[in-house]
Amino acid sequence: MEKEFDVDYRCYCGVHYVLKTSWTDENPSRRFLGCSNYRDGNGCNYFDWIDPPIPNRKKSTFLSLLRRNESSEVRLHRIENKWEFVEGEIQMLHADIDRLEVERHSFEENLRNLEQKYKFIVYVLIAVVCYSVGRSIVS
Numbered sequence: 510m511e512k513e514f515d516v517d518y519r520c521y522c523g524v525h526y527v528l529k530t531s532w533t534d535e536n537p538s539r540r541f542l543g544c545s546n547y548r549d550g551n552g553c554n555y556f557d558w559i560d561p562p563i564p565n566r567k568k569s570t571f572l573s574l575l576r577r578n579e580s581s582e583v584r585l586h587r588i589e590n591k592w593e594f595v596e597g598e599i600q601m602l603h604a605d606i607d608r609l610e611v612e613r614h615s616f617e618e619n620l621r622n623l624e625q626k627y628k629f630i631v632y633v634l635i636a637v638v639c640y641s642v643g644r645s646i647v648s
Contacts, residue, residue, distance in 0.1 A: 520555030
């Protein structure tokens, strides 16, 4: 039998009591009314259960499901942490790729410069050889 709690009731302090839910092993998901000043240490300790006690079989089943849910949440949290780590690694790899692209462009530019210098040296050598061969023929 549920109690009526939509009426303007107040606890012994004169403040409105609040609807809370117990998450203890003894009373999982069981609702109760309590003094809103309880956590401050100034409350009157008003307390009244709304829900009837939970039968042991239902309680153990509920606790088992609750623990399984908590276990799933822990696994999900671990997966989310791993995902964040992987995303960070991906960002670092993208930064490395960008840096390597800049280096590649620099190496390509250096290679083009070296090829031009090589061609220039080859042309100079050909000219020197032609000049030397031409002089030796004329003399």
